[in-house]
Amino acid sequence: MWRKFDALTDEEVEQQRREDPDAPDPDKASRMRPVALSRRIRFRLGMSQATFAETYALSLQTLKRWERYEHEPSKAHTAYLYAIDAMPEAVAKAVADGLAKQKAS
Numbered sequence: 001m002w003r004k005f006d007a008l009t010d011e012e013v014e015q016q017r018r019e020d021p022d023a024p025d026p027d028k029a030s031r032m033r034p035v036a037l038s039r040r041i042r043f044r045l046g047m048s049q050a051t052f053a054e055t056y057a058l059s060l061q062t063l064k065r066w067e068r069y070e071h072e073p074s075k076a077h078t079a080y081l082y083a084i085d086a087m088p089e090a091v092a093k094a095v096a097d098g099l100a101k102q103k104a105s
Contacts, residue, residue, distance in 0.1 A: 049063055
């Protein structure tokens with residue numbers, strides 16, 4: 001399998017890259033950023049921004065700013081996002097229980 005690839009010249013490899021519609025543009029690739037942590041978690045959980053923000057008691061505007069790279073989550077928020085990623089149901093329950101207690105008092 002690799003013999004065919006190894007036999008290609010650099011020019012042939014570059015030509016195939018240019019012809020591949022799925023290949024990233026090298027000029028744009030250097031400016032690409034990884035997907036924001038909150039967005040990766042949301043996608044994995046299949047949640048919209050609004051649902052994620054409401055479920056985990058986050059400001060929707062803050063979440064949007066994180067995902068547009070306008071602001072970076074604090075260390076505490078980053079730790080919270082990792083907790084959500086590891087145990088989404090448990091964190092959602094803890095948030096709901098905490099908000100219910102707060103409302104009752």
